[in-house]
Amino acid sequence: MRVRIGEQVLDMTRFELSRDGEAAHVEPQVLRLIAHLVARAGQLVTRDELIREVWGGRIVSDTAISSRIKSARAALGDSGEAQRCIRTVHGHGFRFVAPVEDLVPAAPATRQDLPDVAARPSIAVLPFATLGDCGEWGILAEALSHDLIVELSRLRWLHVIARGSSFRLAADADPREVGRLLGVRYCMAGSVACIGPRMVVTVELGDTRGGMIWAERFEGRRDDVHDIRSRIAAGVTTAIELRIPQNEAGAAQLTTPENLDAWQAYHLGLQHMFRFNAQDNATAARLFSAALAREPGFARAHAGLSFTSFQTAFLRYADINAARLDARRHAEAAATLDALDPFVNFTMGRSFWLEGRLEDSLGWLERATTLSPNYAQGIYSMAWARALLCDGAGGQHQVDRAMALSPIDPLFYAMMATRAFSHLVRGETADAADWADRAARAPGAHVLIAMIAAAMHALNGDEARALRWAAEAGRTGGLSQADFFRSFPFAEGPVKARLSAALSRVGL
Secondary structure (H helix, E strand, C coil), X not given: CEEEECCEEEECCCCEEEECCEECCCCHHHHHHHHHHHHCCCCEEEHHHHHHHHCCCCCCCHHHHHHHHHHHHHHCCCCCCCCCCEEEECCCEEEECCCCEECCCCCCCCCCCCCHHHHXXXXXXXXXXXXXXXXXXXXXXXXXXXXXXXXXXXXXCCEECCHHHHCCCCCCCCHHHXXXXXXXXXXXXXXXXXXXXXXXXXXEEEECCCCEEEEEEEEEEHHHHXXXXXXXXXXXXXXXXXHHHHHHHHHHCCCCHHXXXXXXXXXXXXXXXXXXXXXXXXXXXXXXXXXXXXXXXXXXXXXXXXXXXXXHHHCCCCCHHHHHHHHHHHHHHHHHHCCCCHHHHHHHXXXXXXXXXXXXXXXXXXXXXXXXXXCHHHHHHHHHHHHHCCCHHHHXXXXXXXXXXCCCCCCHHHHHHHXXXXXXXXXXXXXXXXXXXXXXXXXXXXXXXXXXXXXXXHHCCCHHHHHHHHHHHHHHCCCCHHHHHHHCCCCCCHHHHHHHHHHHHCCC
């Protein structure tokens, strides 16, 4: 979006509001507020819409909204009395009423021209195409694109181009051209086709430097359009969370270590972090530290260091007390820098696990999933905490949702182990043993998962399998029963007592 408003120019490619070529000092949130109102010029914008688009859906007071509207008016040379640009529609919302003149797009910005956020992975969601005669359902193509822009904007690590810019391009625009015009690394497009009473939606994610990364097809009855929209939003968000970091890490591997930028180092660190062994965990920590050295205010790098410190304490790689303190220290530093990042809140919640403070962890984990409702790892972590608090039903419901959202998640084995715990709490030992066995055989499973499998099979009366998994646990880690319960701080009661007796029977 590049438009003239009176004597000022709003240029969202450069993320600035300027007069006579001189950029004005405008807070980023105020600039996003102005951009959203301008994109909807002449239309009513409700307070709920502003909360969703500008505040990411978090709870804010009317006073906060009024304060930002006042700042937006001041930036535009407007006021609450004049209301030449932003008019209050009492009881409903706001309308941008000043004339808006579209300008010829500026020359494509270079990396040096773009604001700091451009270092993040960036994406443009194009308007979806309509195939065939969808009648009144044809509007869904535009609605879906808008839904996805809103959902992806919740991902604090991803820079999402505003609808006003991405919707200027055609649904079949060449990804390389999208990258050149909008300065993004990723492009999402799709189509809506109506076939009789059914609707088929395809979604594609491409790298604007060349290559398709992910594609999916969603189907359903036209009458179930709201369910289709929800499934697409959840499926796309989860795919983005996994596929773009994988792609970024792959590209970073081709860069020499000294030439990695902060985001490249961060994404490469993620790949090592999820392998759950001491060597890769140490490599991940070095990469996150390198990211912080390049960008000291990088909240996600602090969160990554919190995760690696958590892993060190969880799996007893080194001094437990120091690692526990580091997990909390880095989580708090991340929260200070960006309290609205779901991953930041996730790591803060998990840091409480190391102290056995499961109830305290839930508030942070719930906040993570409020900020990003389809954040599978946050949902799984809530399930984990609930299972250890012996809330089997709540834990099972949440872990099922996490597994449905992210079936190729790097922590999928942990999700299955959590499902085993939830069955144990409900007295369903056969199901618990089955899920624990699946978890222990899954890629990435570590020594604690083998211990879970040993305990569950012992409780289910299968001593042979229990002993096999106990032997595997001894071979790969040699952790004690005390270590097990420090990592899984079950509430005192019959469930913990049964687990303890089972572990003792198999020599753990």
